[in-house]
Amino acid sequence: MSRPTTRVYDRLLDLVAIPEFRTDPTSRPVSAINEVFTGDPLAEIPAGTADDVVAAVERARAAQVAWAERDPKDRVAVLERFAKLVMRNRDELMNIVQAETGKSRASAQEEVLDCLITARHYAKVAPGLLAPKRVQGMLPGLTKAVVHRQPKGVVGVIAPWNYPLNLAATDALAALAAGNAVVIKPASITPFCALAAADMFYRAGLPRDLFQVVPGSGGTVGGAIVENVDYLMFTGSTATGRVLGRQCGERLIGYSAELGGKNAMIVTAGADLDEVAEVATRAFYSNSGQLCISVERVYVEKSIAPQLIETLTARVRAMSVGPGYDFEAEMGSLISRDQLDVVTTHVDDAVAKGARLLAGGRPRPDLGPLFYEPTLLTDVPADATCYEEETFGPVVSIYPVDSVEEAIAKANDTEYGLNSSVFAGSDAEGEQIAARLRTGTVNVGEGYVAGWGSVAGPMGGMGVSGVGRRHGDEGLLKYTEAQTIATQRLINMSGPGFVPRKRWQQMLAPATNAMRFLPTR
Incomplete structure (x- = not known):
């Protein structure tokens, strides 16, 4: 086994979400990505612009509508195929990870296996988590209340350089299962790991506009992602997490982050x-x-x-x-x-x-x-x-x-x-x-x-180590909006016509208090 060949990088480079660069490689400045073990050059990657992010988000938003309408069981079939492809291509994936990060083979395998088990987990549980849930209505028997889960829309992922394959793929797996599209900015020094994840997604049958990789600097590409997406997932330093949290707060969009630790x-x-x-x-x-x-x-x-x-x-x-x-x-x-x-x-x-x-x-x-x-x-x-x-x-x-x-x-x-x-x-x-x-x-x-x-x-994380959670039910449900649909039947809150309004209002308080004895469904 050895570092990936030029052919591998050429194939991945074609997956960059900058159509102009694919047709005209001179349309964007490029930077060299080096093999960490030796310092030798591996490939060059284009630097995306804020306009590239805006265009990617627009494509993602258009594609997400149809994706959200698909049955969750249909969506998770992509995750199942993704898991099979990861297992089948694990040696190549480990090679790409090692070349860009310099980590040991065992540490690279951890990334690959995390992609595998996370995909299989959400493929198994997502349909149940996303199914409508009946809850107690205001007036049991008369009020039907059901909680639905609506996707956020376009999720932005800003991925780190230390685990650049699994932290590009696994946060996206949950977001995609929930019906969202994803636009991702990989770390500037490890872009090909995110593109390798994209390769697995596309081969698994995911429409290309639903997972887009825009490489570039944090200030330019990362900033544009924060300004245009509907939810942000960030992994990185606590200092950067504070800045992004403030920006998300200004826009009133949801935000989850895994940050530093001691x-x-x-x-x-x-x-x-x-x-x-x-x-x-x-x-x-x-x-x-x-x-x-x-x-x-x-x-x-x-x-x-x-x-x-x-x-x-x-x-x-x-x-x-x-x-x-x-x-x-x-x-x-x-x-x-x-x-x-x-x-x-x-x-x-x-x-x-x-x-x-x-x-x-x-x-x-x-x-x-x-x-x-x-x-x-x-x-x-x-x-x-x-x-x-x-x-x-x-x-x-x-x-x-x-x-x-x-x-x-x-x-x-x-x-x-x-x-x-x-x-x-x-x-x-x-x-x-x-x-x-x-x-x-x-x-x-x-x-x-x-x-x-x-x-x-x-x-x-607790404290300054993070906001929100990945993995588990929370790791998927955070990418959704809870929507309660309540249907009032037989009697509305104005009361039946045969009961005087004053009498109805006098009956409401004791009737409401008595509801504590009724079943919760």
């Missing part, structure tokens, strides 16, 4: 430390730590801290790191020079202020231009940058604590609230601790995969 792991005295160390290589270093739900802080009871530090340090030092389109390397590269600079700065700052380096701590230009070793720190002082700020890289700090109570308090002592992890002596103990943690997902006996992969349950 995720904690708690390890109690009864935990299996060998298991902790094995799971930690994924919990800490999947996609080189460039994962919103990966762990950056570990709180461990002091009685076992020396043993855990020894075990973890040995395991991290033994990790295989390097490039390759196979499953040999446990960790790949960082994605950009900016990320490499942030990681280097955070580690150097912590060490300069007294932190002790247990493993890693160095760039690895011998492996590729953007590699950095998986890094473990302890004795990190409170004034170190990485103590509270999200590093978003392969850097984890270990903090011994006196008790589980202290571990819980410190884990919650952050403005973030995305994900957390608990390893304890039993599942029951772990679940009791988990219920006291202020994060949208908590994994007991795992790092992040259990919560992320449980797509029937909602996933998102």
Whole structure:
């Protein structure tokens, strides 16, 4: 296996939602997309304009009317075919992901599998979620009330660079199942992953105007999406999330966002430390730590801290790191020079202020231009940058604590609230601790995969880690408007003609109070 060929990129480039560029490649400026492992050029991508977004939204809005009128079972048939295509083409998809992101093969496979299970989940549950629901009417027996689900219209997705395939596809899967169209802006450095998702959608039978990819800058393309769509789904930094939230508020459109995290792991005295160390290589270093739900802080009871530090340090030092389109390397590269600079700065700052380096701590230009070793720190002082700020890289700090109570308090002592992890002596103990943690997902006996992969349950952040949820019922219903249709039968609220108006009004209050004894349907 190797990086994708020029033929693959030429095919994907033809899916860009800029018709003028497809007929005249000189109509838009282009930027180079490089293979992260080596820095070698892969392909060029056009820069979209605000007018390109407006045109894409207009096409999407026109196509969405007919799509919304189709039976939900008909719509989810596209999702079922999409899942089959993802499974059949998973090697090519992983190659595209790795080339653009530099992540390991295992981390790329996580993206592909998430697309697969999310498509199958919503194909199964969407028709039931979208079916009209009978609710109690104002006057039972006389008032029929039914809640219908209407699609929002055109959903805008602004996707990140760290998981650019599944976070382009899976948010769209729910929106499409609900009857919406989608216009997406991929991250500027990972556009071909979103185009690979588009390729799977079109081959699955989705009309092309219902899922459109407009590449370009956040300021130009992202801004135009916010100004023209009916709902926005964003994944990225908390700082950008605040800006987009204000813009959506100005337009009074719905908004959902998964933002940053400073995720904690708690390890109690009864935990299996060998298991902790094995799971930690994924919990800490999947996609080189460039994962919103990966762990950056570990709180461990002091009685076992020396043993855990020894075990973890040995395991991290033994990790295989390097490039390759196979499953040999446990960790790949960082994605950009900016990320490499942030990681280097955070580690150097912590060490300069007294932190002790247990493993890693160095760039690895011998492996590729953007590699950095998986890094473990302890004795990190409170004034170190990485103590509270999200590093978003392969850097984890270990903090011994006196008790589980202290571990819980410190884990919650952050403005973030995305994900957390608990390893304890039993599942029951772990679940009791988990219920006291202020994060949208908590994994007991795992790092992040259990919560992320449980797509029937909602996933998102508390605090500054997000607004709304993806996955679960909420992950689909957020793309709909609830509409109540109430039908009054036999007697209207003016009362029957044979009852005097005054008498009718006097009867209303006691009759309304008596309704508490009636069935709810």
